[in-house]
Amino acid sequence: MQDTIITYLGTPIFGIFLSIVVFLIGQWLFKISHGFFLFQPLFVGMVLGIFVLWLMAKAFGVDVTWFYTNAYKPGGDIIFWFLNPATIAFAVPLYKRNDIVKRFWLEILLSLIIGVLISLFLIYWVAKLFGLDNSGIASMLPQAATTAVAMPISTAIGGNAAITAMACIVNAVLIYALGGWLIKVFHLKDEIGIGLGLGTAGHTVGSAKALQLGSIPGSMASISVVIISIVIDLVVPTFAHLMGVVK
Amino acid sequence: MAEKNDVSQKTEAKPAPILIQMGIFAAVLFISSLISPLFPVSFPVPTPVIGLVLLYLLLTLHIVKVEWVEQFANLMISLIAFLFVPSGIQLTASLNIMKAQGIQLVAVIVISTVILLVVVSLVTTFFIKIKKDVFHSNVDIDE
Numbered sequence: 001m002q003d004t005i006i007t008y009l010g011t012p013i014f015g016i017f018l019s020i021v022v023f024l025i026g027q028w029l030f031k032i033s034h035g036f037f038l039f040q041p042l043f044v045g046m047v048l049g050i051f052v053l054w055l056m057a058k059a060f061g062v063d064v065t066w067f068y069t070n071a072y073k074p075g076g077d078i079i080f081w082f083l084n085p086a087t088i089a090f091a092v093p094l095y096k097r098n099d100i101v102k103r104f105w106l107e108i109l110l111s112l113i114i115g116v117l118i119s120l121f122l123i124y125w126v127a128k129l130f131g132l133d134n135s136g137i138a139s140m141l142p143q144a145a146t147t148a149v150a151m152p153i154s155t156a157i158g159g160n161a162a163i164t165a166m167a168c169i170v171n172a173v174l175i176y177a178l179g180g181w182l183i184k185v186f187h188l189k190d191e192i193g194i195g196l197g198l199g200t201a202g203h204t205v206g207s208a209k210a211l212q213l214g215s216i217p218g219s220m221a222s223i224s225v226v227i228i229s230i231v232i233d234l235v236v237p238t239f240a241h242l243m244g245v246v247k
Numbered sequence: 248m249a250e251k252n253d254v255s256q257k258t259e260a261k262p263a264p265i266l267i268q269m270g271i272f273a274a275v276l277f278i279s280s281l282i283s284p285l286f287p288v289s290f291p292v293p294t295p296v297i298g299l300v301l302l303y304l305l306l307t308l309h310i311v312k313v314e315w316v317e318q319f320a321n322l323m324i325s326l327i328a329f330l331f332v333p334s335g336i337q338l339t340a341s342l343n344i345m346k347a348q349g350i351q352l353v354a355v356i357v358i359s360t361v362i363l364l365v366v367v368s369l370v371t372t373f374f375i376k377i378k379k380d381v382f383h384s385n386v387d388i389d390e
Contacts, residue, residue, distance in 0.1 A: 019332045042328040046335025053339050068339040076333030083334075085272045086327050087295035088279075089320035091302035098307060100388065107374040114374075115367035122366065123359045130351040140355055144363050147334075148293030156289060163348075166341045167356045169334050174360045176328060186365050191388065193371030201363035208327040216388060224367075226296055233290050 001060060006070055015075020022048040040177040042205070087146075087204050090222035093211055097219035104192060108220070111196055112227050113235075116144055119200075120239050138245050139163040143171060145232035146203050146225065153232060157240040168203065175202025179209045195220025200228050260314040268319035271311060275302050 026044030033039045049072075057067035094101070101108070120141060127137040138159030142150040147168045154164035175182075179198055188194050191214060198210040199221030207225055211218030240246045262268070279298035286292045305311040323330075338345075345353070379386045 015333070019329070019336070023329050023332050040328075042331055042335065045329075045332040046338070049332065049336040050339045050342075053336065054342075064342060065340050068336075072333075072336060072339070076336060079330055080333045082323070082326070082330050084276055084295045084298070085319075086323040086330055088272060088275055088298035088302050089316075089323040091299050091306060092313065092317055092320040093324075094299075094303055095306040095313060104375070104378075107371065107378055111367060111371035111374050115363075115370040118370065119359075119363050119366045122362045123355070126358050126362070127355050130355050132348075132351060132355060136348065136352065136355075140359060143356070143359060146293065146296065149291050149296070152288065152291045160344070162341055163344055163352065166338060166344070166352075167359070169331075169338060170353070170356045171360045171363070172331060173335060174357065175364065176331075179364070182361060182364055183368075186368075188365070188368045188372075190368065190372040190375060192375060193368035196371050197364040197366075197368030200367045201360050205327060205331050208324055211324060214390075216390075222299070226299055229292065229296050233292070237289070 002062060002066075002070075005060060005062065005067070009071040010074060012075035012078050015072045016078060017075070018049060018052065018072065019045070019076060019079055022046075022052070037177055037181060040173075043173055043177050046173060083204065087225070090204070090207050090218075090225065093215060093218045094222040097215055100192065100216055100219060101223065108192070108196065108223060109227065111193070112200065112224055113231055115196070115200065116228065116231050116235060117239075119144065120235070124239075124243055124245075134245050135159055136163070138240060140167060141240060141245070142232050142236050143167040144200050145229050149229045149232055153236050157237055157246045172202050172205035175206040176209050179206065180213070183213075191216040192220050196224045199224030260312070262318045263315040265319060268316050271316055272302075272319060275305070 023041055023045040025048060026039065026041030029039040029044055030041050053068055053072055054064050057064040123140055124137060127140045135158055138157045139154050141157065142153040142164055145153065147165050150164045150168050151161040155161045175198060179202060183194055188197065194213065195210045195217035198206040198217060202209060204225060207218065207221035210221035275298050276294065279294045279301055282297050283292060283294045302316065306313060375386055378384045
């Protein structure tokens with residue numbers, strides 16, 4: 001059975017095809033529901049994709065993780081790779097609002113550093129409150145950085161890189177679906193602040209969300225993706241040691 | 248130099264052919280991928296983050312003109328939700344973790360997301376207010 005699956009579904013086209021179909025279904029649902037937030041194309045695509053893979057694995061009688069790795073991942077990885085040029089692309093909206101960067105660079109830098117420090121304390125306490133062990137807490141701390149930064153930092157402070165990756169992904173999906181709503185609920189008004197917040201909490205996907213709100217939030221989210229990566233690199237290992245998360 | 252800038256503002260700049268734009272992206276990405284391994288393991292700086300800084304510097308220093316990369320950049324950004332679908336589906340591989348530690352982890356992640364958005368945003372509002380009230384700087388922004 002496993003050989004048959006690899007022969008017919010092991011080529012990249014299955015993963016690419018499935019990704020496109022579930023995303024298009026998401027777009028269609030979003031359209032006919034007049035923008036209902038749970039029908040965000042990314043969210044629908046993700047849930048539907050996981051469900052289809054789970055269903056197919058059950059139908060073929062194989063392990064879900066095995067089926068994901070051997071049937072979906074070859075195609076998924078190709079699409080995933082394009083997040084590299086997509087991240088670089090945010091240099092353009094950032095450059096276009098260079099006026100804001102030049103005038104507010106000090107405020108941007110201070111806000112991101114202080115904002116992340118405060119957030120780290122809060123995340124630490126929330127994680128404690130929910131009874132996570134040290135490994136669980138360590139996995140939660142680096143999540144403001146992009147996956148490529150967060151995962152190695154997580155491992156270095158005794159966390160589980162897979163859980164950290166999961167956190168980064170859930171961050172992005174949540175911010176993309178609920179970002180606009182959260183901004184309203186918490187009465188966030190400052191355009192620079194909204195941009196930095198969306199970029200910190202939602203990474204590259206958060207920056208795309210910020211760009212939909214305007215050129216200033218978009219450029220600010222783009223710059224936060226870069227600065228947060230460096231801040232997390234520098235701050236999280238020290239923070240984890242000070243708080244006794246890692247011995 | 249000033250004359251040149253005037254001209255570029257008056258006439259609508261023609262975008263570079265899409266293959267040239269992709270070529271610039273590929274070159275930036277390639278150079279970044281050579282720089283990224285130079286950072287120590289304890290201080291990871293991934294290729295796309297270096298690439299973002301590199302392309303931003305090239306644009307700011309006027310080595311690369313914005314019309315040489317803008318079209319492709321807009322295309323990539325408009326596709327980003329789709330490009331993230333495989334990352335979302337990657338959670339299939341985490342289904343076992345979710346079963347084991349389950350709901351607490353997801354709850355902490357959801358709350359953390361809100362914390363990061365709200366705290367960073369409010370801290371920024373605070374610092375901009377200081378700039379305005381303490382240093383009496385102009386904080387009005389042109390749209």
